[in-house]
Amino acid sequence: MEAVAYSNFRKGLKDYFKQVNDNSEPLIVTNKNPEDNVVVMSKADYDAIMETLTVNANDYLMQKIARGEKQFKAGEFKQHDLIEDDDIND
Known part of the structure; x- marks a missing residue:
């Protein structure tokens, strides 16, 4: 992760x-006071x-994920073909 001083960040904000x-x-x-440092990231x-x-x-979702992982590792899964847009409109 790259770091830049606040003054340089301000000068090149758009970039x-x-x-x-x-x-x-x-x-x-970064800032003079390390407690004032911030991280900038994309909204996405x-x-x-x-x-x-x-x-x-x-907890409910994590249990479902854990159950799915367990089933997958045990080979207890079904493979399905992807539905194409053309198949939906027919």
């Missing part, structure tokens, strides 16, 4: 935003992290 979004790589913005990456945290905090 840093583009970099963060294009590379899907968070950026640490933030949303993905929040969704993962939500799923991990949901």
Whole structure:
């Protein structure tokens, strides 16, 4: 993860935003006081992290995931063909 000083971040704000979004790589913005440092990330990456945290905090979903993993490892699954858009409209 790259780090940049606040003053440089401010000067190149547009470029840093583009970099963060294009590379899907968070950026640490440092300040004189380390407690004031921040991390800049794309909205899509933030949303993905929040969704993962939500799923991990949901016991019911985690039990379903664990059950699915157990079934898969035991070979207890069915393989299905993907439905194509043409199949839906017929």
